[in-house]
Amino acid sequence: MSTAEDRRAGARHLPRWLGPDERATWLALAGVLEMLPGALDGQLQRDAGLTFFEYMVLAMLSEQPDRTLRMSQLAAVTNGSLSRLSHVATRLEKQGYLRRVASAQDRRATDAVLTGDGWDKVVATAPGHVEWVRTLVIDPLSPAQQSQLRTIGERILSAIDPRGNRLPVGFPAP
Amino acid sequence: MSTAEDRRAGARHLPRWLGPDERATWLALAGVLEMLPGALDGQLQRDAGLTFFEYMVLAMLSEQPDRTLRMSQLAAVTNGSLSRLSHVATRLEKQGYLRRVASAQDRRATDAVLTGDGWDKVVATAPGHVEWVRTLVIDPLSPAQQSQLRTIGERILSAIDPRGNRLPVGFPAP
DNA sequence: CAAGATTGAACTATCAATCTTC
């Protein structure tokens, strides 16, 4: 048996609408989703001519002992698709910040390697970027809130991708 | 007096690097920033042929008593730029979901009005979208965490835009 | 057939310039 609302909405179950508190939570997060990427891209674009995703690619490579990562692993740690990474790698390669070399072990695979110029770029860019991240995200939050945000973020990520191919790689500390 | 690190980085102050906890917090949030928009867009694109931003535009209009909002106000409540909204409004207008009419009071202004088709589109789309939002962000969190996320999100938004032109408008409950 | 990766086309967003009205 179905209700009038079911048929109107084409839903198989009565939709569980968000309550006032849930709605406020969601709108706050949605606001962050719309605003923060632009704020991050803006600083990096002005100061370094990089997008946030491009910076993350270079930064994640700079964390590796040999400054090298398989394309598929690099995509995982930057939370991007392989296709997106491939396009970005083409751009970064043209700018001389990384190069791609065929893997010796698995001949399907490609390794991305940070060049000397790429390393210098990260070293030059990281301080301003980290300052900006502090200004927008870290400093406005108490240590308790930072801890809460970490847990909350990890839960949401698990809901999006239960497999969770996110590797424990680091943030640049050159 | 400046340190070697200052000169190397071109920084005027010693960069305050993120500590391990801060770094984990930031990486968790950065992961959400990269993954969640795609997950939201994916559901809406498949089920309704809409982007998340397009859905928000229609949903915010559907909240208004007269289903009408000034373009600049609509941009504010959807956390988008006026330029972005203008392009999106052109697309939505072509699809018949909204129309734009010159304001009577201020002849510089334009009012966006949700059409009957636009209303129907929101009614048909909202249940599936709300279910997906529940699955990804509400249900994985305890009520306490939801409350924390709201406060945290609002703090970050204040850091990005201290003026905070965000209006108290609602979520669709058609 | 699955995994790793790349490519081109279509789409979306951003930026600067522009126009009109207050």
Add this chain to the structure above:
DNA sequence: GAAGATTGATAGTTCAATCTTG
């Protein structure tokens, strides 16, 4: 001159198709 809004060009992302190797 500033506010409200639009436009065109540029740049970046996504999607599906493709290719090669395990």
